[in-house]
Amino acid sequence: MGIEIRRVETKRERKQFIKFAWKVYRADPELDRQWVPPVISDYMKTLDTKRYPLYDHADLAMFTAWREGRMVGTIAAIENRRHNEIHQDKVGFWGFFECYDDQDVANALFNAAAAWLKTKGLDTMRGPVSPSMNDQCGMLVRGFDSPPVFLMLYNPEYYNRLVMNYGHHVGQELLAWYIDQDKIDIARLRKIGQHMMKREQLTIRTINMKDFDREVARIRAIYNKAWEKNWGFVPMTDKEFDFMAKSMKSVAKEHFIYFVEDKDGRTIGFSLTLPDMNIPLKHVNGNPFTPWGLLRFWWYGRNIKAFRTITMGVLPEYRNKGVDSMLNAHIADYGGQHGLYSSEMSWVLKSNEAMSKLAKVIGGIPYKEYVIYEKALV
Structure with missing residues (x-):
């Protein structure tokens, strides 16, 4: 049961990429209870390299993972040239990560993002940043018992394990104060x-x-x-x-x-x-x-x-x-x-x-x- 990685190219594929999250969250009653579905039209604009202003100085690649003809995960890779000019580094970003609890699928997605970022001459991958630090960022690791507020993210607890098992370490921690x-x-x-x-x-x-x-x-x-x-x-x-x-x-x-x-x-x-x-x-x-x-x-x-x-x-x-x-x-x-x-x-x-x-x-x-x-x- 091999995993196939596909590059998102068309508007139809972009919508499929966005809608995959529904399969992850609606499959688990507890996740579905807390998760707030994103506004599809907003995400379509955010991921449109011809409309969203970020891409005047950034490049985006979106990938989907498939197994036996069924989509099982998504990830986006972002090169933000303006970030690297300002901070004098070679950091690439990943975001819009959604995945079933399957380490092999997660590894395949991260490998795809990493390979694309390497072609840009970058030496570090950082995320989730979807698609910039001025947008939505951060993986929820504490506070799963309540829904996210406006423009904040929610995710399954197992995402942290999938990311860490791939070899990531904690870069920064963010807090939300009630x-x-x-x-x-x-x-x-x-x-x-x-x-x-x-x-x-x-x-x-x-x-x-x-x-x-x-x-x-x-x-x-x-x-x-x-x-x-x-x-x-x-x-x-x-x-x-x-x-x-x-x-x-x-x-x-x-x-x-x-x-x-x-x-x-x-x-x-x-x-x-x-x-x-x-x-x-x-x-x-x-x-x-x-x-x-x-x-x-x-x-x-x-x-x-x-x-x-x-x-x-x-x-x-x-x-x-x-x-x-x-x-x-x-x-x-x-x-x-x-x-x-x-x-x-x-x-x-x-x-x-x-x-x-x-x-x-x-x-x-x-x-x-x-x-x-x-x-x-x-």
Whole structure:
């Protein structure tokens, strides 16, 4: 029973590649209970090298594994030239890994990705990164008892074993922090925020959705500066950032996107928090744009009370002055007034002690853990 590896070439094959995940998760009732199917049309765009802006400076190869005429696994390999230029290394990435609990199939998939990455002159493979660090990344290794929040991943527990048995080691660990609104000391956070604003002569405001394009430009400028020294970070191009912003605009909520400005009106920090759209997406089977899907999406999304803080950014000269605390104070304060019951802060590098300290201050609990693996390409 040999394993055949096929390269994905056509649009039809790309859709087959995406839909394979349904076979893995729907076969196990416990996995199916927690898993949130991805939006098929979104993944089709992400894996379209002619449409997705990442591929202006990256190459992608997708592979499927077959046994006796049946698809049994998927993987994508990515060469991100911009990453290697910035970090001065030769790292290749793998992502979109889905597989039955079969080490031989997993090995064949990783071998295919590794062989393609070697043809690009790369010496290390790193993943899962699907398809960049600005998209979805990390393998879940702790926290399988609850579903993923919006734009975070879920996977079977045995994936970790398949990856490690192939010879990967842990490269970085990522945390997701659970924030219980009932356990936040709102009064204390409000006091911290007010003190910080007065001391530094700062003001805070929500996003102006009527001036969306210029607001996005402000976020982009801070995001790229604030994160430039983080592990694995690659600044987004204007085209990438605008593409991402456009895709999120429909789910953005005015009172959960904040800007901090100095006394001269210059934007020096921001926070981006979005509703947990996985709550309605769980019920549409990857197709929210069909008539039935739209109805179910509306029904389950009528009153979402869980959110995810995706990112915060503060200019370097304002770090360690409490701006992050001020942003969190406003998010928590507004949430407490409007029935928010929980939020997730994710993802955060486990080695980022400053962010972990901030999460603890607002009552956060590290309830999910993800791993990005690495392996030398010999």
